[in-house]
Amino acid sequence: MTPCSTRTMNLGHLLDQTARRLPDNPAMIWGDARWTWARMRARVDAMARLLARDHGIGKGDRVLVQSANNNQMWESLWACLKLGAIWVPANFRGSPDDLRWMAELSQPKLLICEAEFPDHAAICGLPTLAIGKTDFGPDIETLLSVQDDTPLRAVDVDRDDPAWLFFTSGSTGRPKAAVLTHGQMGFVIANHLADLIPGTTEDDASLVVAPLSHGAGIHQMLQVARGVPTILPNGPFDPAEIWRLVAQYRVSNMFTVPTIVKLLTEHPAVDHHDHSSLRHVIYAGAPMYRVDQVRALEKLGPVLVQYFGLGEVTGCITVLPARLHDAADGWALQGSCGYPRTGIQIEIQDETGQPLPAGQTGELCVTGGAVFAGYWNDPGANAKAFRDGWFRTGDLGHMDQRGFFYLTGRESDMFISGGSNIHPREIEEKLLLHPEVAECAVIGMPDPTWGEVGVAICVTRAGTRPDLAAWLGPRIARYKLPRRILFWDGLPKSGYGKITKKLVREELIRREGLTENG
Template identity: 65%
Template sequence: MTPVSDRVMNLGHFLTQNARRLPDAPALIHGDHITTWAQMQARVGALAHALIHDHGLTKGDRVLVQSANCLQMLETMFACWRIGAVWVPANFRLSPDDLAYLAQSSGARAMFCGAQFPDHAAACAPHIPAIIPIGASDLGPDHDALIARHMGRMPPEAAMTRDDPAWFFYTSGTTGRPKAAVLTHGQMAFVVTNHLCDLMPGTTEQDASLVVAPLSHGAGIHALTQIARGVPTILPTGDRFDAGHLWALVERHRVSNMFTVPTILKLLVEDPSVARHDHSSLRYVIYAGAPMYRADQIRALQTLGPVLVQYFGLGEVTGNITVLPPAHHATDDASMRIGTCGLARTGMQVQVQDDQGAELPPGQTGEIAVTGPAVFAGYHDNPDANAKAFRDGWFLTGDLGHMDEQGFLYLTGRSSDMFISGGSNIHPREIEEKLLTHPDLSEAVVLGTPDPVWGEAGLAVCVPRPGHTPDPQAVLDWLAPRIAGYKRPKRLILWDSLPKSAYGKITRPMIRQALIERGEWPQAPG
């Protein structure tokens, strides 16, 4: 049967609803400045009018955004959606050349650029007709000036269908160039509903949410779910991570939920400031982007209580693959399925498949595939990537794992992380988990490196806990009875810290590059 209509709600309508129902309630709190829902709606309307009348933007046009977290960044999101344009946020830590690639690949017709990024604006200028600064700049009228000029104008919300693009979500690009995953209005409406259902049930305008990651990616998805329920969003002040400042905000605003990644959560719970501030208001501390090591999980639970929520998902599925709610977290190993990232999200189907696409039985390792309404519409202007990413309607994640009899999923690692030593497949994650149970180690990464005898051999790069300097060989000797001999790293080296991506993740390509730069990467045999 042909659908009578495929029209869906414009995502910008979430803001309209809040401005009607909660006009004087806080939408965004940044330092001592509070913006209400009515104020934000008026500013978004004026900005949308400016995009149409000053810059000629129409439905389907892409708008690139280079900005640190701020009110104006969220306003660009809703102004784009109101007129049917596509929001294209960039990780603000990208280099100017990297951003210029995004400008070209997205086909953006306008760009909002923070005044503190003049080199980025210059790099993109040859590719984008209009560049609008956020903050005072020599580039012309800025974001706030446009709003002031058009205040009082409110263009109607563009009519949208399920598959109309809303957001180009750029992958982090750990291999090759970043790709633009196309997130649509209908898909994102499901994602918002699913996040509220699975990650933070019972969320209302009485809650408060703290932003501790770039709004260009997962934190932006999380912020949208808060906006859907009229929850005020709290933005930290300052440009650098400050655990003490974040815990003070939790106490001051009675923050009830936050979204972060395991490495940042680890820093938060290990900082002494956590004991100086009241965090009893927290109901959901959501972590994603990478699995959390068991030792870090236990410490977070002991420090914060039963508030942890893990989800597994990629930008292409907007986080909607599995969820592990508070009820399935425990400090007692006997009470928890250690290593699981949870069960399939509501309305989504997850399989572990072999190379031909057949579903594997419980306990067998294969590639994780997913289907359901949260799966994106494909990569923008990239048919080759789409052909590789989909098989028989399933999105192939590139992640390896297995399921147990009850449907709990366990990640083994990325297929690209695996290395082969003496003919045996080795997945680094298992080794890292064992290393992090050593009392003197804080962080650990294992990579496969060239080896003249075995083809590849494991190299462990570890960070000691403060005040500890373990002997590398002693750590390897300690590991010996705890893991199969063929999996044991051949070498272990200690660093003061590990490099992390702009999203706070530890990535193997970055570790490999650092090893090369330090002269510690083995030469390939021959």
């Protein structure tokens, strides 16, 4: 049957609806600056008019954005949505070459670039609007005219019209651009509200502790839908300031990654500020090591919410809500990333695409309304990512009898030593139980005898070098023991604060003078 209509809500209406309902409530707080919902809607509409009038931005056009978190960067998302244009945010920590690659792939009509990034602006050679005073482009703020309070009507969109090119974190090769659509994102926002922060209202407050260009931006869209004020910290990540803001604004939810939770709960400031208002501290991007999970639960109470999901599924795969977290020994769900999200179907499949029974390890595959529309201009990647309508995550794991899922690791992280499959995460979990180990990563490297062997890179709390091989020996099967244990001052992290094996491997090769073949 041919559908009668594929029309869907333009996501920009979320801002319009909230501004109509709560015009005088705070929408964003950044230092001494505050914007109400009515003011933010007027600013967004003014920016949209500017983009359309002076740069011809319309439906389907891409707008590339290079900026750290600020109100104008955030407003540019909503201006693009209302015009039907496609928002293409870069991780501001990326290099100029990273931005050039994004421009080559997405072919944007305009660059919006913060004044702090002149080299990024120069390398793209695009018409540019600046955030802040600079000589590489006119400052948006001086061009905005917010005298016209007439709301700008959002353009009509279909379910599959792109809204956001969401660049993957690039764990293998160059980042790919996942196409997030208006219809898909409408599902995601409703799903996140139901599964991650249920009961959220305008009486809550949300603090941003990660780049809005990635998962934190998705999370803040939920706040717009519910009229929750967004609080932006000043300057680089500072745990002391984060805890001060939590106390000052009675913050109830934050989107984080495990590394951020670890830094926040290890910092002395956690004990000096009231954080009793927190109800949902969401961590995603990677499973949290058990030792860090226990510390966070002991410091913050039962507020942790884990979700598992890739950018391609906009986080919507599994959820482990706060009520199912437990700091006790022998916790029944230890290692679980939770159960399927509302409206999402998951299967553990073998290499041929056949579903596997509970307890057997295979690739986690997913289908449902949150799955993206494919990679932008990359048919080869799309062919690999989808099989019989299932999105293949590339993550290995198993399901228990009750439908809870357990991740073993990325398929690309697994290595084979002497014919045995070895999953680094199991070894990393054991190493982190040592009281002196703060961070670690286990990498499979080529070996002429065994095919591959494990190399463990560890960061200790006081720069010590404990005998980890002797400590690890009784705690893990002999064939899984790393052949080498190295000590570094720190592990390289992605722009989103995650420890990625690609970066660790590259640094290991550089330091040891190795090649990919050993």
